[in-house]
Amino acid sequence: LCVFSSLQLVSLLLIGIAAWGIGFGLISSFRVVGVVIAVGVFLFFIALVGLIGAVKHHQVLLFFYMIILLLVFIVQFSVSCACLALNEEQQSELLEVGWSNTNSARSDIERNLNCCGFRVFYPNETCAADCLRTLHCRPCAPIMEEYSGMVLRFVGGIGLFFSFTEILGVWLTYRYRNQKDPRANPSAFI
Numbered sequence: 001l002c003v004f005s006s007l008q009l010v011s012l013l014l015i016g017i018a019a020w021g022i023g024f025g026l027i028s029s030f031r032v033v034g035v036v037i038a039v040g041v042f043l044f045f046i047a048l049v050g051l052i053g054a055v056k057h058h059q060v061l062l063f064f065y066m067i068i069l070l071l072v073f074i075v076q077f078s079v080s081c082a083c084l085a086l087n088e089e090q091q092s093e094l095l096e097v098g099w100s101n102t103n104s105a106r107s108d109i110e111r112n113l114n115c116c117g118f119r120v121f122y123p124n125e126t127c128a129a130d131c132l133r134t135l136h137c138r139p140c141a142p143i144m145e146e147y148s149g150m151v152l153r154f155v156g157g158i159g160l161f162f163s164f165t166e167i168l169g170v171w172l173t174y175r176y177r178n179q180k181d182p183r184a185n186p187s188a189f190i
Contacts, residue, residue, distance in 0.1 A: 008047040010162055014040030043072070050173065059177060066173040073166040076159050083156030091148045095141065115140040 014036050046068050053061030086094065099106060099118045107128040110116055116127035116137035131137040 008044060011040045011043035011047060014043065046072070050169075054173075054176065062173055062177040066170055066177065069166055069173065070170050073163050073170065076166065077163040080156045080159030080163055083152045083159065086152055088145070088149065091152065092141070092145055095144050095148060099140070109140055109144065113140055113143045114138075115143050 017036065046065065049061055050065035050069070052058065053065050096118065099109075111128040111130075114129045114131050114137075116129050116131065117125060117139050119139050119141045121127065121137055121139060127137065129137055
């Protein structure tokens with residue numbers, strides 16, 4: 001039951017972080033918030049399936065829980081390792097691709113970090129930052145690069161920690177699934 005609780009904790013954390021980001025105006029991109037909430041709800045339902053399967057000792061539910069948890073482990077472990085393996089040049093390229101491919105996140109970044117433009121700000125561009133009034137705006141790339149390494153290490157470490165709890169959950173589910181149901185008729189196993 002501890003593994004189900006950790007998966008439910010992760011799902012509720014994802015939903016809570018998305019709500020916190022919306023509530024404080026840090027994120028206004030519906031896509032980003034929608035994806036985070038959808039992943040949180042998906043993980044919550046998967047944990048619920050595992051919990052019901054464990055309480056009812058339902059072999060099929062436990063099998064599907066185990067397979068889905070294994071797939072979640074593979075994805076989460078891969079993303080965590082990728083976050084931890086990015087060097088500064090790759091982080092800079094990733095930030096530039098993200099900057100050029102989204103407008104709503106760009107305005108959120110400019111407003112929250114009080115900067116304009118990625119590397120250079122051109123006067124004919126729009127900017128959501130307050131520093132535009134004083135015309136002393138810094139470019140956003142150096143500010144984002146300053147925090148991106150720390151954020152990627154934090155996200156990668158947390159993801160790695162929870163991925164190992166998930167593989168523990170797969171192993172425990174496999175072990176529990178192969179046990180006899182104590183409520184079943186004991187003579188049926190002879």
